[in-house]
Amino acid sequence: MDANDRTQGIDDGALVALWPGGANGVAAIDPARRPDTLDGKRIGFLWDYVFRGEEIFPVLQEAIDGAFEDVRFVGYDAFGSVFGGDEHAVLSRLPARLKELEVDAVITGIGC
């Protein structure tokens, strides 16, 4: 096979088909370092305001509060909905808002 055959898509009489995907366009992000314990930490709740988060987050809060010392929580209303008409604005504000509220870790949902 010569170079011209390759450009014609012919390889010893066979078809040579090109890959239909796209190259990766997203930089890899290293996971954040985890604390050894949630004692004394402030946990933020992020909600998409669907799929019963108003029932789920209180159950998680009660359980985590009972398992660790001096753990505090920031409710989802402090951030706004991460899904729906305001999602782009809420997400763009999120890094500053998390810093402003001194949040140490986030629980987000509901993926359903």
Next chain:
Amino acid sequence: MPSVSLVCDGFIGQARALSRGLGFAGLPAARIVGHVDAQSAEEITHNLKSVTVDEVIHHLTMAPTPVGDAAEEAPADGIAARGTFDEVNRVFQERQWSDGLPIVPPTAEKVAAFLACIDDDPDRVIGVLQPSGSCATPRNVAINGVMANCRPEYMPVLVAIAEALADPGYGVEHSGDTTGGEALIILNGPVVGTLGFNCEGGALRDGYQANTSVGRFLRLYLRNVARFLPGGADKATFGNTWRVVLAENEAACEALGWPPLSADLGFEAGDSVVTISRFTSGGVVGSIFGGSAEAILPYLADGLVRQVSWELGFTVGFAPGTYRPLLVLSPLVANTLAKSGLSKRAVQEALFGQARLPAHKMEAYIGAWSNLVPGRQTLRQLVEAGQAEPHFAESDDPERLVPIVARPEDILLVVSGDPLRSNAYAFASNGMHGFPTSKRIRLMPK
């Protein structure tokens, strides 16, 4: 910042598929057993305490391990398969690069012919498509266009479609949502005629190469570049087959004195424009009887109302003002409206006034029956919260009639189909999850 996502059982695969595209090798997910919408309060509490809480604590205090699907890397030589037509197709089926029908093997020669029809850098990054986080480029547009059995001269249309997909306002990342709406490509301008798109009888039927293959291209591109695959990022409960391109009959529009859809959306009449939008369902408004606008508008309005239910959350509630239904009018039906003296805008106003349903029904669709509005808020509460236009709470009578859209211009109108038949077709919109997005088609200078 350490984080954990709460994910129902049926969505763990989707979470893994999304992870790489966001740049994370292992985005931690804590399981929620089953699906929350089908459980009692007691069942949810029990499942959270027995499974989810432990997983949340684990993921917030232990280093994540890579769990996402490995990103598909391009082969170094860019070659996916070699062999006969059947052998190439077997590989493309096995690698999930096909929709189940035979593809045209995208050889370098065929791809080059497509790229020769645009004045563009083949490797220009049009945008990064989620959930894969992959780059859309004219080159992979051409490859998927070949596969779909497009002709090279369609290439400017295909590039415009990819540009619309990459527009953040379209919301391509939502294309795998569970309700399974499918994108529709609407075409305007001289390319309808010059490229041989059908805009008359069977306008939404396969059988015309331009309409059929360009529609197929969009679904292949979502599979192969954005990587919406069943079992992964595509969570359509049912879904439906890709739609052929809907081309507007601009000669009919001109005869009526109506602007084409592209002009309604801000383009110059005479521009060639592609518009894509996702629609959840559609149905014919058949055998429309009447010789005046007054006679036929109630039936057309009823056709729009019959298509919509839970999607009203895109009118009021979680994404207010993004519901954009589409009504396709045959030239005959459009003429009945026009000869009654109605401009296109006047038709939109009339449909806004008549395409209505009782307030209690709308509240049921978005609250009680679908749980899309937490707390089952009333329309009045949504108005007070800024999540609905004031006209949704003009009184507290549950039987009062409220519109299905926020504004008259939210109802999209297109003239197409058999010129001498008295039918229309109404589509329900998927709101901001495939919001109508238009791009001008850049044709090569002759």
